[in-house]
Amino acid sequence: MIHHHPEKARLFVLDDERAHWHDKALWFVRVKRDRAAATVPEWEGLRTAAEGIKVHTLSRLAEYLEEFERKATANGIQVHWARDGEEHNRIVHGILEKRGVQRMVKSKSMLTEECHLNPYLEARGIEVVDTDLGERIVQLAGEPPSHIVMPAIHRKKEEIGELFHEKLGTPRGLSDPTLLTERARAHLREKFLKAEAGLTGVNFAIAETGGFVVVTNEGNADMGTTLPPVHIASMGIEKVIPRLADLGIFLRLLARSATGQPVSSYTTHFHSPLPGGELHLVIVDNGRSEMLSEAHRRKALCCIRCGACLNTCPVYRRSGGYSYSYLIPGPIGSVLGPHRDLAGHASLPFASSLCGSCTDVCPVKVDLHHQLLALRQEAGEEKLLPFGKRMGMKMASFAMARPALFRAGGKFARWILRVAPGLARVGPGAVWLRGRELPEPPTETFADLYDREMATRPEVKS
Amino acid sequence: MAKVGLFIPCYVDQFFPRVGLATLRVLRGLGLEVEYPRDQTCCGQPMFNTGCSQEARPLAERFVRLFSGYEAVVAPSASCVAMVKLQYPGLVGDTPEVRALASRTFDLSEYLVDVVKVTRVDGEFRKKVGLHRSCHGIRELRESRSSERMDAPFDKTRQLVSQLRGIELVELERADECCGFGGTFAVTEEAVSCMMGRDRIADHVRAGAEVIAGYDMSCLMHLDGLARRDGTKLPIVHVAEMLEKARLSR
Numbered sequence: 001m002i003h004h005h006p007e008k009a010r011l012f013v014l015d016d017e018r019a020h021w022h023d024k025a026l027w028f029v030r031v032k033r034d035r036a037a038a039t040v041p042e043w044e045g046l047r048t049a050a051e052g053i054k055v056h057t058l059s060r061l062a063e064y065l066e067e068f069e070r071k072a073t074a075n076g077i078q079v080h081w082a083r084d085g086e087e088h089n090r091i092v093h094g095i096l097e098k099r100g101v102q103r104m105v106k107s108k109s110m111l112t113e114e115c116h117l118n119p120y121l122e123a124r125g126i127e128v129v130d131t132d133l134g135e136r137i138v139q140l141a142g143e144p145p146s147h148i149v150m151p152a153i154h155r156k157k158e159e160i161g162e163l164f165h166e167k168l169g170t171p172r173g174l175s176d177p178t179l180l181t182e183r184a185r186a187h188l189r190e191k192f193l194k195a196e197a198g199l200t201g202v203n204f205a206i207a208e209t210g211g212f213v214v215v216t217n218e219g220n221a222d223m224g225t226t227l228p229p230v231h232i233a234s235m236g237i238e239k240v241i242p243r244l245a246d247l248g249i250f251l252r253l254l255a256r257s258a259t260g261q262p263v264s265s266y267t268t269h270f271h272s273p274l275p276g277g278e279l280h281l282v283i284v285d286n287g288r289s290e291m292l293s294e295a296h297r298r299k300a301l302c303c304i305r306c307g308a309c310l311n312t313c314p315v316y317r318r319s320g321g322y323s324y325s326y327l328i329p330g331p332i333g334s335v336l337g338p339h340r341d342l343a344g345h346a347s348l349p350f351a352s353s354l355c356g357s358c359t360d361v362c363p364v365k366v367d368l369h370h371q372l373l374a375l376r377q378e379a380g381e382e383k384l385l386p387f388g389k390r391m392g393m394k395m396a397s398f399a400m401a402r403p404a405l406f407r408a409g410g411k412f413a414r415w416i417l418r419v420a421p422g423l424a425r426v427g428p429g430a431v432w433l434r435g436r437e438l439p440e441p442p443t444e445t446f447a448d449l450y451d452r453e454m455a456t457r458p459e460v461k462s
Numbered sequence: 463m464a465k466v467g468l469f470i471p472c473y474v475d476q477f478f479p480r481v482g483l484a485t486l487r488v489l490r491g492l493g494l495e496v497e498y499p500r501d502q503t504c505c506g507q508p509m510f511n512t513g514c515s516q517e518a519r520p521l522a523e524r525f526v527r528l529f530s531g532y533e534a535v536v537a538p539s540a541s542c543v544a545m546v547k548l549q550y551p552g553l554v555g556d557t558p559e560v561r562a563l564a565s566r567t568f569d570l571s572e573y574l575v576d577v578v579k580v581t582r583v584d585g586e587f588r589k590k591v592g593l594h595r596s597c598h599g600i601r602e603l604r605e606s607r608s609s610e611r612m613d614a615p616f617d618k619t620r621q622l623v624s625q626l627r628g629i630e631l632v633e634l635e636r637a638d639e640c641c642g643f644g645g646t647f648a649v650t651e652e653a654v655s656c657m658m659g660r661d662r663i664a665d666h667v668r669a670g671a672e673v674i675a676g677y678d679m680s681c682l683m684h685l686d687g688l689a690r691r692d693g694t695k696l697p698i699v700h701v702a703e704m705l706e707k708a709r710l711s712r
Contacts, residue, residue: 010653014653016657040612043613314642318658319654350651352644354645355597356602356608357601377513379513380512385513385514393512396504397506397517397518400503400506401503401520401521406504432648434656435688436687436688436691437687439477441476446470446478446479446482447498447500449482450482450498458487458490459490460493461709
C-alpha cells in the first residue's frame, strides 16, 4: 500500500482539538528556539560557519573519516564499517553475541531506527531497552518515534499515564508528568543496572582527536555507557567534523535549535574504553555515499538532526509525525526519504506549502524547501504524479501558451461561475470548495481595464 | 520601448483586475512609462511547483521573450516574481538574457523601495490592518526579515504602508506563519491547507485586524475564501490598492 501523506494528514486534522494541541505544543518549542537564538548576536554568523564546515567536510569526507579512524583506533576504540543497515545490525549483534550479552540499554539514535536494529536484536533473543524517556514511551507503546528529538510529542500526558499504568503499574489515572517521570526513572534504573552493554548514537565525531560526542538531556547515554563494560556507538558517515575547535559552533547551534536551551544538560566526550571495557564504533553508510555523489542532494547530509525544521513546519505541526511515510518526519524527512526511494515516498515532496521556514530555521542552512521543489521535478520526470494532476497541468500549459485560448477560456470560466456556480464543483474546484469559497468572478479582466486606463492621462502624484 | 513592463499574473488578470489597475496607477503616478504586454499569460509557477517542469518551460520561455526588452518588470505578486527570479535560470537556461531578466524583475514593494527609492508616502488608510506578508516575499525575495532569522529586522512593505495616515498595523502572535495556500498544495493537501488558513485568520481576528493586507492575491484569495465560508468579516486588500491614491516621493 502506498502511504499517502494527504490522507493521513486529513485524519489528523479531523480531530481539530488534538491537531491544535499538537500545533501549539510544537510552536511553543519554536518560540523557545527563537528566544534562545536571539540571545546570540552572531547567530547568523554561526549558521554560516556551521554550513561552511559541513560543506567542506563533505567535500573531502573520505579523508576525514580515515583520519578519524586512525586517531580513534589509536585511542583504543574498535572501529567497524557498515555498508548498510543489515551489515550494521550484524556487526552490533556479533559484538553482543561474542560477549554473551542478553540485555542492552540504548540511548537515542535515529540511525538505529533507520537500520531497524531493535527488532533485529529482539529476534535474536536480546532485550533492548530505549532509555530516553520519550523513546521508552514509544517503545512501550510499540510505536516508532513521531519526532526526531521528542519521540513521544504526539502523546498527551494522560495517555502516557494510561500506558504506564498498563506497562509499569502506576496507579490508574496518574498523569502528573513529574510522578510519571519518577516512575520511569526507577524502572529504567533497574534496566541500567542489569545491562551488559550500552549503545549510543553519535552527534559529532572529531577527526582531529578521534573522539566523539553524544548530547542528551537526560544523562541516559552516560548512565548506559558507564555501568556496562561494553559501549557500542553507531554513527552515519556524515557525522564527522574536522577539528575540536569546530565543535563549539555546532553545540551552540544544536541545543538552541532543538529545544531552545542554551546548552544540553549532558555533552559527553568519548575518547577511549572504560578501564577493562570495550568501546566499539560502527560507521554506517546506508545510502549516504550515493547522496553525497549527487551535487543537488549532498546538502541534506549537513543535517545535525536538531528537529527545528519539524517544529517550525506548519504542515508537520498540523499533520503529526505518523502522516509521513519515512521514519524521519517533517521537512528533512521529506527530503531524505525520497532521496532514498522516490517512488515509495512520492507524496512527501508535496507535503509542504514551500513556505521556506524550514530553510531559514535550519542551523546548517540546508536548502530544504528548494530540495523539496527539486524532488517534485524528479517525481514529475519519473511519472510519479497522479494522472489528474499531470493532465491538468498539461492542459493548463497548452492553454497558457496560447493567449487567445487563455483569454477565451478565462472568459468562459468566469461566465460559468456567474451563471452556474454549481459547475465549479467538479474536479479540483470541488476540493477547493470543500472548505472555502471561490473569488467572485468579475466581468472584466485587467486587460480590459488596461485599455481604458491607458486612454486617460496618468495622474502623476510625485 | 517602455520603461516598465507590467507583469500581471494570470489569476490577477482574471479574478482581481482591480489589483492590476491599482498597480498600474501607482507606477504611472510616479511618472513612469508603463506597458502591459498583452500576450502575457502565466509565468509557469503552478506547473513548476507541481513538478511539471516540462509544462512550465514553454511558458517561462514565452515570458522571457515578452519581457526581456524592459528596463524593469514589475508585478503585484511576490510569488510569481520569485518564480522568475529564482527558478527561471534553472528552468530555461542560465543565459545572460535570463539572468538579466531575473535581476530586473520586481514585486511592487521592492521596486518602489529599492529601485524608485520611495521614502515618503502621503496618503490615508484608516483601518486596523494585519499585514500578511507571503512566504515567497519574505524568504525568497527577502522583502522583510523572516521571523526565523536573527539579523537586523527590515520590512519594505511595512516601510511603505505604515506611513499611511490612520493606519494601525496590528501585532500578530505568529508574525509570518504561512497561510497554507501554496499553489496546488491548497488542493492536494486540502485539509492542512484549510487548517493553516483558519489559524491565520484567527490570529488576525484576535489581534483586532479589520482587514488583511498583503502583496500576493493568491494567499489573500485563500484566506478570503475561508473567511467568507465561515462568515468571518475580514476583507482583503492588496498593498497596491492601499497605495493607489497616495502620493509617493523619493
